[in-house]
Amino acid sequence: MLGFLIKKELLIELRAKESFITMASFSVVMIVTFAFTFTTTSGRFMEMASGLFWMMALFTSVLGLQRSYSYESEFDAFSALLSSPVDRGQIFLAKWFSGFILLTLIEFIALVPFLLFLRIQIPENFIQGIGIILLGNSAMMCLGSFLSGMAMRSRLSNVLVPIILFPLLCPVIIASVKSTGSWMRGFPLTDWDTWVYVLVSFIVIFGLLGYALFEHITEE
Amino acid sequence: MISLEVTDVKKSFFRKPVLDGVSFEIKERDAVSLAGANGSGKTTLLKILSGITSKDSGEIHNPFQKLLYLGHAPGVYAGLSPIENMRLKCNLYGQSSDEHLLVETLSDVGLENHKKKPCRVLSQGMLQRLKFATASLIRWDILLFDEPFAALDEDGKSLAESFFRSWNESGKTLLFTDHDSERSLDLASRQLAIEDGGLKERELS
Numbered sequence: 001m002l003g004f005l006i007k008k009e010l011l012i013e014l015r016a017k018e019s020f021i022t023m024a025s026f027s028v029v030m031i032v033t034f035a036f037t038f039t040t041t042s043g044r045f046m047e048m049a050s051g052l053f054w055m056m057a058l059f060t061s062v063l064g065l066q067r068s069y070s071y072e073s074e075f076d077a078f079s080a081l082l083s084s085p086v087d088r089g090q091i092f093l094a095k096w097f098s099g100f101i102l103l104t105l106i107e108f109i110a111l112v113p114f115l116l117f118l119r120i121q122i123p124e125n126f127i128q129g130i131g132i133i134l135l136g137n138s139a140m141m142c143l144g145s146f147l148s149g150m151a152m153r154s155r156l157s158n159v160l161v162p163i164i165l166f167p168l169l170c171p172v173i174i175a176s177v178k179s180t181g182s183w184m185r186g187f188p189l190t191d192w193d194t195w196v197y198v199l200v201s202f203i204v205i206f207g208l209l210g211y212a213l214f215e216h217i218t219e220e
Numbered sequence: 221m222i223s224l225e226v227t228d229v230k231k232s233f234f235r236k237p238v239l240d241g242v243s244f245e246i247k248e249r250d251a252v253s254l255a256g257a258n259g260s261g262k263t264t265l266l267k268i269l270s271g272i273t274s275k276d277s278g279e280i281h282n283p284f285q286k287l288l289y290l291g292h293a294p295g296v297y298a299g300l301s302p303i304e305n306m307r308l309k310c311n312l313y314g315q316s317s318d319e320h321l322l323v324e325t326l327s328d329v330g331l332e333n334h335k336k337k338p339c340r341v342l343s344q345g346m347l348q349r350l351k352f353a354t355a356s357l358i359r360w361d362i363l364l365f366d367e368p369f370a371a372l373d374e375d376g377k378s379l380a381e382s383f384f385r386s387w388n389e390s391g392k393t394l395l396f397t398d399h400d401s402e403r404s405l406d407l408a409s410r411q412l413a414i415e416d417g418g419l420k421e422r423e424l425s
Contacts, residue, residue, distance in 0.1 A: 008308055011304070012299055015300060015338070016299045071299065074297075074340075075294040075295065075296050075297070075339065075347075076291060076293030076294070077294075077295055077296055079272045079289075079295060080289070080290075080291065080295030080296070080309075081312070082271065082272050083270040083271060083272050084309070084312040084313060085313065085314070086312055219273065219274040
Protein backbone atom coordinates (compact mmCIF):
# COMPACT_ATOMS: atom_id res chain seq x y z
CA MET A 1 0.00 0.00 0.00
CA LEU A 2 2.84 2.39 0.81
CA GLY A 3 4.31 2.02 -2.68
CA PHE A 4 0.91 2.69 -4.18
CA LEU A 5 0.39 5.82 -2.05
CA ILE A 6 3.81 7.19 -3.07
CA LYS A 7 2.96 6.47 -6.70
CA LYS A 8 -0.31 8.37 -6.24
CA GLU A 9 1.49 11.41 -4.82
CA LEU A 10 3.99 11.43 -7.68
CA LEU A 11 1.28 10.89 -10.30
CA ILE A 12 -0.70 13.89 -9.04
CA GLU A 13 2.47 16.00 -9.15
CA LEU A 14 3.40 14.66 -12.59
CA ARG A 15 -0.01 15.69 -13.92
CA ALA A 16 0.00 19.18 -12.49
CA LYS A 17 3.77 19.81 -12.54
CA GLU A 18 2.95 22.82 -10.35
CA SER A 19 5.29 22.01 -7.47
CA PHE A 20 8.05 20.84 -9.77
CA ILE A 21 8.07 23.95 -11.96
CA THR A 22 7.68 26.34 -9.01
CA MET A 23 10.39 24.63 -6.95
CA ALA A 24 12.86 24.28 -9.84
CA SER A 25 12.49 27.84 -11.10
CA PHE A 26 12.67 29.25 -7.56
CA SER A 27 15.90 27.38 -6.78
CA VAL A 28 17.57 28.40 -10.05
CA VAL A 29 16.57 32.07 -9.59
CA MET A 30 17.97 31.95 -6.06
CA ILE A 31 21.30 30.56 -7.27
CA VAL A 32 21.59 33.18 -10.02
CA THR A 33 20.78 35.92 -7.48
CA PHE A 34 23.49 34.61 -5.13
CA ALA A 35 26.01 34.47 -7.98
CA PHE A 36 25.42 38.12 -8.90
CA THR A 37 25.17 39.34 -5.31
CA PHE A 38 28.49 38.02 -4.03
CA THR A 39 31.36 39.31 -6.14
CA THR A 40 33.95 37.08 -4.61
CA THR A 41 36.49 34.48 -5.64
CA SER A 42 35.83 30.80 -6.00
CA GLY A 43 37.62 30.09 -2.71
CA ARG A 44 35.29 32.39 -0.73
CA PHE A 45 32.25 30.82 -2.37
CA MET A 46 33.36 27.43 -1.04
CA GLU A 47 32.97 28.80 2.51
CA MET A 48 29.46 30.06 1.88
CA ALA A 49 28.26 27.38 -0.51
CA SER A 50 26.89 24.98 2.12
CA GLY A 51 24.78 27.74 3.72
CA LEU A 52 23.49 28.96 0.36
CA PHE A 53 22.64 25.43 -0.74
CA TRP A 54 20.61 24.60 2.36
CA MET A 55 18.89 27.99 2.35
CA MET A 56 17.76 27.21 -1.18
CA ALA A 57 16.67 23.71 -0.10
CA LEU A 58 14.69 25.05 2.88
CA PHE A 59 12.62 27.57 0.91
CA THR A 60 12.15 25.15 -1.98
CA SER A 61 10.88 22.45 0.38
CA VAL A 62 8.23 24.79 1.83
CA LEU A 63 6.88 25.43 -1.67
CA GLY A 64 6.63 21.68 -2.26
CA LEU A 65 4.95 21.00 1.09
CA GLN A 66 2.28 23.62 0.52
CA ARG A 67 1.40 22.20 -2.88
CA SER A 68 1.41 18.63 -1.63
CA TYR A 69 -1.39 19.32 0.84
CA SER A 70 -3.32 21.75 -1.33
CA TYR A 71 -4.04 18.87 -3.75
CA GLU A 72 -5.74 17.17 -0.83
CA SER A 73 -7.93 20.11 0.17
CA GLU A 74 -9.21 20.82 -3.33
CA PHE A 75 -12.47 18.82 -3.65
CA ASP A 76 -11.80 17.45 -0.13
CA ALA A 77 -9.94 14.42 -1.46
CA PHE A 78 -8.24 14.11 1.93
CA SER A 79 -11.51 13.18 3.68
CA ALA A 80 -12.07 10.43 1.12
CA LEU A 81 -8.52 9.22 1.74
CA LEU A 82 -8.96 9.29 5.52
CA SER A 83 -12.24 7.37 5.39
CA SER A 84 -10.69 4.57 3.31
CA PRO A 85 -9.28 1.51 5.09
CA VAL A 86 -5.69 2.72 4.87
CA ASP A 87 -3.32 3.04 7.81
CA ARG A 88 -2.94 6.79 8.29
CA GLY A 89 0.68 6.32 9.30
CA GLN A 90 1.28 5.11 5.76
CA ILE A 91 -0.33 8.28 4.36
CA PHE A 92 2.27 10.25 6.35
CA LEU A 93 5.11 8.03 5.08
CA ALA A 94 3.89 8.47 1.48
CA LYS A 95 3.81 12.27 1.87
CA TRP A 96 7.28 12.20 3.41
CA PHE A 97 8.90 9.91 0.84
CA SER A 98 7.29 11.55 -2.20
CA GLY A 99 8.28 15.00 -0.93
CA PHE A 100 11.80 13.68 -0.38
CA ILE A 101 11.97 12.30 -3.94
CA LEU A 102 10.72 15.57 -5.42
CA LEU A 103 13.06 17.77 -3.37
CA THR A 104 16.07 15.56 -4.15
CA LEU A 105 15.25 15.64 -7.85
CA ILE A 106 15.02 19.46 -7.82
CA GLU A 107 18.28 19.76 -5.89
CA PHE A 108 20.17 17.57 -8.35
CA ILE A 109 18.83 19.70 -11.21
CA ALA A 110 19.79 22.86 -9.32
CA LEU A 111 23.22 21.45 -8.53
CA VAL A 112 24.40 22.08 -12.12
CA PRO A 113 23.78 25.88 -12.10
CA PHE A 114 24.90 25.93 -8.46
CA LEU A 115 28.35 24.56 -9.32
CA LEU A 116 28.61 26.57 -12.56
CA PHE A 117 27.41 30.00 -11.43
CA LEU A 118 29.16 29.93 -8.06
CA ARG A 119 32.31 28.47 -9.65
CA ILE A 120 32.58 25.66 -7.11
CA GLN A 121 34.83 22.69 -7.73
CA ILE A 122 33.29 19.33 -6.92
CA PRO A 123 34.98 18.05 -3.77
CA GLU A 124 36.43 14.57 -3.56
CA ASN A 125 34.40 11.77 -2.04
CA PHE A 126 31.23 12.69 -3.88
CA ILE A 127 29.28 9.82 -2.31
CA GLN A 128 29.62 11.40 1.15
CA GLY A 129 28.14 14.64 -0.21
CA ILE A 130 25.19 12.81 -1.72
CA GLY A 131 24.67 11.04 1.60
CA ILE A 132 24.50 14.38 3.45
CA ILE A 133 22.05 15.83 0.91
CA LEU A 134 19.81 12.76 1.20
CA LEU A 135 19.85 12.87 5.01
CA GLY A 136 19.16 16.62 5.14
CA ASN A 137 16.31 16.35 2.62
CA SER A 138 14.82 13.41 4.46
CA ALA A 139 14.89 15.25 7.81
CA MET A 140 13.33 18.41 6.31
CA MET A 141 10.54 16.59 4.50
CA CYS A 142 9.83 14.35 7.52
CA LEU A 143 9.10 17.26 9.87
CA GLY A 144 7.54 19.27 7.03
CA SER A 145 5.06 16.52 6.11
CA PHE A 146 4.11 16.09 9.76
CA LEU A 147 3.52 19.79 10.40
CA SER A 148 1.75 20.39 7.08
CA GLY A 149 -0.63 17.53 7.91
CA MET A 150 -1.30 19.16 11.26
CA ALA A 151 -1.90 22.61 9.75
CA MET A 152 -3.87 21.60 6.66
CA ARG A 153 -7.29 21.85 8.32
CA SER A 154 -6.50 25.42 9.31
CA ARG A 155 -7.56 28.33 7.14
CA LEU A 156 -4.10 29.83 7.65
CA SER A 157 -2.14 26.70 6.73
CA ASN A 158 -0.03 28.51 4.11
CA VAL A 159 1.16 30.94 6.77
CA LEU A 160 1.28 28.48 9.65
CA VAL A 161 3.58 25.92 8.02
CA PRO A 162 6.61 28.23 7.54
CA ILE A 163 6.05 29.89 10.94
CA ILE A 164 6.14 26.55 12.78
CA LEU A 165 8.53 24.77 10.43
CA PHE A 166 11.46 27.21 10.26
CA PRO A 167 12.27 27.34 14.00
CA LEU A 168 11.81 23.59 14.42
CA LEU A 169 14.09 22.88 11.47
CA CYS A 170 17.00 24.84 12.96
CA PRO A 171 18.85 21.70 14.19
CA VAL A 172 18.48 20.11 10.74
CA ILE A 173 19.71 23.19 8.89
CA ILE A 174 22.65 23.70 11.27
CA ALA A 175 23.65 20.01 11.06
CA SER A 176 23.28 19.96 7.26
CA VAL A 177 25.27 23.18 6.78
CA LYS A 178 28.03 22.07 9.15
CA SER A 179 28.40 18.61 7.64
CA THR A 180 28.22 19.90 4.02
CA GLY A 181 30.78 22.61 4.79
CA SER A 182 33.16 20.13 6.42
CA TRP A 183 32.78 17.72 3.51
CA MET A 184 33.42 20.47 0.95
CA ARG A 185 36.60 21.49 2.74
CA GLY A 186 37.75 17.88 2.70
CA PHE A 187 37.77 17.27 6.46
CA PRO A 188 37.69 13.58 7.48
CA LEU A 189 34.27 12.18 8.43
CA THR A 190 35.39 11.46 12.00
CA ASP A 191 35.71 15.23 12.58
CA TRP A 192 32.09 16.00 11.76
CA ASP A 193 30.16 12.74 12.19
CA THR A 194 28.31 14.26 15.20
CA TRP A 195 26.28 16.36 12.74
CA VAL A 196 25.39 13.25 10.77
CA TYR A 197 24.16 11.62 14.01
CA VAL A 198 22.03 14.73 14.68
CA LEU A 199 20.38 14.32 11.27
CA VAL A 200 19.82 10.58 11.70
CA SER A 201 18.37 11.06 15.21
CA PHE A 202 16.04 13.77 13.92
CA ILE A 203 14.77 11.51 11.13
CA VAL A 204 14.21 8.58 13.52
CA ILE A 205 12.43 10.67 16.19
CA PHE A 206 10.15 12.66 13.88
CA GLY A 207 9.61 9.71 11.55
CA LEU A 208 8.29 7.61 14.42
CA LEU A 209 6.29 10.52 15.86
CA GLY A 210 4.72 11.26 12.49
CA TYR A 211 3.84 7.62 11.86
CA ALA A 212 2.28 7.20 15.30
CA LEU A 213 0.48 10.55 15.57
CA PHE A 214 -0.68 11.24 12.01
CA GLU A 215 -4.00 9.53 12.70
CA HIS A 216 -4.75 11.93 15.54
CA ILE A 217 -3.46 15.15 13.97
CA THR A 218 -5.50 14.69 10.79
CA GLU A 219 -8.83 14.17 12.59
CA GLU A 220 -11.16 17.15 12.38
CA MET B 221 -27.94 -8.64 12.83
CA ILE B 222 -26.77 -5.16 13.84
CA SER B 223 -24.59 -3.39 11.27
CA LEU B 224 -23.90 -0.23 13.16
CA GLU B 225 -24.46 0.62 16.81
CA VAL B 226 -24.02 4.17 18.03
CA THR B 227 -24.28 4.93 21.75
CA ASP B 228 -24.41 8.37 23.35
CA VAL B 229 -22.16 10.14 20.82
CA LYS B 230 -21.45 13.76 21.65
CA LYS B 231 -19.68 16.40 19.62
CA SER B 232 -19.26 20.12 20.19
CA PHE B 233 -17.69 22.81 18.06
CA PHE B 234 -16.36 25.85 19.96
CA ARG B 235 -18.29 24.69 23.07
CA LYS B 236 -21.56 24.61 21.14
CA PRO B 237 -22.98 21.07 21.22
CA VAL B 238 -23.94 19.80 17.75
CA LEU B 239 -24.57 16.19 18.70
CA ASP B 240 -25.73 15.78 22.27
CA GLY B 241 -25.93 12.11 23.13
CA VAL B 242 -26.93 10.53 19.82
CA SER B 243 -27.80 6.81 20.01
CA PHE B 244 -29.20 4.50 17.35
CA GLU B 245 -28.81 1.11 15.73
CA ILE B 246 -28.86 0.14 12.08
CA LYS B 247 -29.60 -3.44 11.21
CA GLU B 248 -28.28 -5.29 8.21
CA ARG B 249 -30.25 -4.48 5.01
CA ASP B 250 -31.69 -1.27 6.53
CA ALA B 251 -31.94 1.77 4.28
CA VAL B 252 -31.96 4.71 6.63
CA SER B 253 -32.58 8.28 5.65
CA LEU B 254 -31.14 10.95 7.94
CA ALA B 255 -33.12 14.19 8.04
CA GLY B 256 -32.63 17.47 9.80
CA ALA B 257 -32.39 21.19 9.20
CA ASN B 258 -29.26 22.79 7.73
CA GLY B 259 -26.53 22.83 10.36
CA SER B 260 -28.29 20.27 12.55
CA GLY B 261 -25.27 17.91 12.50
CA LYS B 262 -26.08 15.35 9.77
CA THR B 263 -22.73 15.73 8.01
CA THR B 264 -20.89 15.78 11.34
CA LEU B 265 -22.58 12.51 12.32
CA LEU B 266 -21.63 10.84 9.02
CA LYS B 267 -18.05 12.12 9.32
CA ILE B 268 -17.80 10.76 12.85
CA LEU B 269 -19.12 7.37 11.72
CA SER B 270 -16.55 7.25 8.92
CA GLY B 271 -13.66 8.22 11.21
CA ILE B 272 -12.87 11.57 9.58
CA THR B 273 -14.06 13.62 12.53
CA SER B 274 -13.34 12.71 16.13
CA LYS B 275 -16.16 12.42 18.67
CA ASP B 276 -15.99 14.00 22.12
CA SER B 277 -17.49 10.92 23.79
CA GLY B 278 -19.65 7.88 23.08
CA GLU B 279 -19.23 4.52 21.41
CA ILE B 280 -19.48 3.37 17.80
CA HIS B 281 -19.63 -0.32 17.09
CA ASN B 282 -19.34 -1.53 13.53
CA PRO B 283 -18.75 -5.28 13.62
CA PHE B 284 -16.99 -6.80 10.59
CA GLN B 285 -18.35 -4.24 8.20
CA LYS B 286 -16.68 -2.54 5.28
CA LEU B 287 -17.77 1.07 5.24
CA LEU B 288 -17.77 3.50 2.32
CA TYR B 289 -18.22 7.22 2.95
CA LEU B 290 -19.19 9.59 0.16
CA GLY B 291 -19.19 13.14 1.44
CA HIS B 292 -20.79 16.34 0.33
CA ALA B 293 -17.60 17.41 -1.51
CA PRO B 294 -16.55 15.44 -4.60
CA GLY B 295 -13.73 13.68 -2.69
CA VAL B 296 -11.56 13.21 -5.77
CA TYR B 297 -8.22 14.58 -6.94
CA ALA B 298 -8.98 17.51 -9.23
CA GLY B 299 -5.92 16.99 -11.42
CA LEU B 300 -6.68 13.31 -12.11
CA SER B 301 -9.26 11.95 -14.52
CA PRO B 302 -12.41 10.05 -13.40
CA ILE B 303 -10.82 6.76 -14.45
CA GLU B 304 -7.63 7.50 -12.48
CA ASN B 305 -9.62 8.51 -9.42
CA MET B 306 -11.65 5.30 -9.60
CA ARG B 307 -8.51 3.20 -10.01
CA LEU B 308 -7.12 4.99 -6.97
CA LYS B 309 -10.24 4.21 -4.90
CA CYS B 310 -10.09 0.54 -5.94
CA ASN B 311 -6.50 0.32 -4.77
CA LEU B 312 -7.28 2.08 -1.49
CA TYR B 313 -10.02 -0.46 -0.81
CA GLY B 314 -7.77 -3.37 -1.75
CA GLN B 315 -9.56 -4.22 -5.00
CA SER B 316 -8.11 -4.85 -8.43
CA SER B 317 -8.95 -2.22 -11.04
CA ASP B 318 -9.69 -3.80 -14.41
CA GLU B 319 -9.70 -1.12 -17.13
CA HIS B 320 -12.77 -2.63 -18.83
CA LEU B 321 -14.77 -2.61 -15.63
CA LEU B 322 -13.81 0.99 -14.89
CA VAL B 323 -14.91 2.17 -18.32
CA GLU B 324 -18.12 0.15 -18.08
CA THR B 325 -18.92 1.64 -14.67
CA LEU B 326 -18.33 5.15 -15.98
CA SER B 327 -20.64 4.39 -18.92
CA ASP B 328 -23.34 3.33 -16.45
CA VAL B 329 -23.41 6.88 -15.06
CA GLY B 330 -23.02 8.61 -18.42
CA LEU B 331 -19.43 9.71 -18.02
CA GLU B 332 -17.81 7.58 -20.71
CA ASN B 333 -16.99 10.66 -22.81
CA HIS B 334 -15.30 12.36 -19.87
CA LYS B 335 -13.22 9.48 -18.60
CA LYS B 336 -9.86 11.07 -19.45
CA LYS B 337 -10.60 14.70 -18.62
CA PRO B 338 -9.26 16.06 -15.33
CA CYS B 339 -12.00 16.15 -12.69
CA ARG B 340 -11.34 19.88 -12.30
CA VAL B 341 -13.23 20.55 -15.56
CA LEU B 342 -16.27 18.41 -14.71
CA SER B 343 -19.51 19.98 -13.46
CA GLN B 344 -20.85 19.35 -9.94
CA GLY B 345 -23.52 17.06 -11.38
CA MET B 346 -20.90 14.99 -13.21
CA LEU B 347 -18.81 14.74 -10.05
CA GLN B 348 -21.93 13.55 -8.22
CA ARG B 349 -22.45 10.87 -10.87
CA LEU B 350 -18.82 9.85 -10.36
CA LYS B 351 -19.64 9.15 -6.71
CA PHE B 352 -22.32 6.69 -7.80
CA ALA B 353 -19.83 5.04 -10.14
CA THR B 354 -17.43 4.70 -7.22
CA ALA B 355 -20.12 3.28 -4.96
CA SER B 356 -21.08 0.68 -7.55
CA LEU B 357 -17.45 -0.33 -8.06
CA ILE B 358 -16.24 -0.60 -4.45
CA ARG B 359 -17.36 -3.60 -2.38
CA TRP B 360 -18.93 -2.23 0.81
CA ASP B 361 -21.33 -3.39 3.51
CA ILE B 362 -22.49 0.01 4.73
CA LEU B 363 -22.71 3.11 2.59
CA LEU B 364 -22.72 6.53 4.25
CA PHE B 365 -23.83 9.01 1.59
CA ASP B 366 -24.14 12.71 2.31
CA GLU B 367 -26.76 14.37 0.10
CA PRO B 368 -26.62 11.86 -2.78
CA PHE B 369 -29.11 13.79 -4.92
CA ALA B 370 -27.45 17.21 -4.67
CA ALA B 371 -26.50 18.92 -7.96
CA LEU B 372 -28.08 16.19 -10.11
CA ASP B 373 -30.39 16.95 -13.04
CA GLU B 374 -33.65 15.00 -13.51
CA ASP B 375 -31.89 12.19 -15.41
CA GLY B 376 -29.23 12.07 -12.77
CA LYS B 377 -31.81 11.87 -9.99
CA SER B 378 -33.59 8.96 -11.70
CA LEU B 379 -30.24 7.24 -12.15
CA ALA B 380 -29.36 7.81 -8.49
CA GLU B 381 -32.75 6.44 -7.37
CA SER B 382 -32.23 3.33 -9.50
CA PHE B 383 -28.85 2.79 -7.84
CA PHE B 384 -30.49 3.08 -4.40
CA ARG B 385 -33.21 0.62 -5.36
CA SER B 386 -30.70 -1.92 -6.64
CA TRP B 387 -28.62 -1.60 -3.46
CA ASN B 388 -31.80 -2.05 -1.40
CA GLU B 389 -32.73 -5.16 -3.36
CA SER B 390 -29.27 -6.65 -2.97
CA GLY B 391 -29.55 -6.27 0.81
CA LYS B 392 -26.96 -3.53 1.33
CA THR B 393 -27.09 -1.29 4.39
CA LEU B 394 -27.49 2.40 3.63
CA LEU B 395 -27.42 5.59 5.64
CA PHE B 396 -27.94 8.76 3.65
CA THR B 397 -28.98 12.34 4.21
CA ASP B 398 -31.74 13.86 2.13
CA HIS B 399 -33.99 16.89 2.40
CA ASP B 400 -36.73 15.47 0.19
CA SER B 401 -39.14 13.62 2.48
CA GLU B 402 -41.15 12.12 -0.40
CA ARG B 403 -38.06 10.54 -1.87
CA SER B 404 -37.00 9.32 1.56
CA LEU B 405 -40.41 7.61 1.88
CA ASP B 406 -39.74 5.85 -1.38
CA LEU B 407 -36.11 4.82 -0.87
CA ALA B 408 -35.69 4.35 2.87
CA SER B 409 -37.04 1.72 5.22
CA ARG B 410 -36.47 3.99 8.22
CA GLN B 411 -36.02 7.68 8.80
CA LEU B 412 -34.00 9.29 11.57
CA ALA B 413 -34.08 13.00 12.26
CA ILE B 414 -31.61 15.16 14.14
CA GLU B 415 -33.28 17.83 16.25
CA ASP B 416 -31.56 19.97 18.88
CA GLY B 417 -28.54 17.66 18.96
CA GLY B 418 -30.63 14.54 19.61
CA LEU B 419 -31.82 11.82 17.24
CA LYS B 420 -35.45 10.79 16.81
CA GLU B 421 -37.03 8.00 14.80
CA ARG B 422 -39.68 9.29 12.40
CA GLU B 423 -42.60 7.26 11.21
CA LEU B 424 -42.57 6.64 7.46
CA SER B 425 -46.14 7.00 6.37
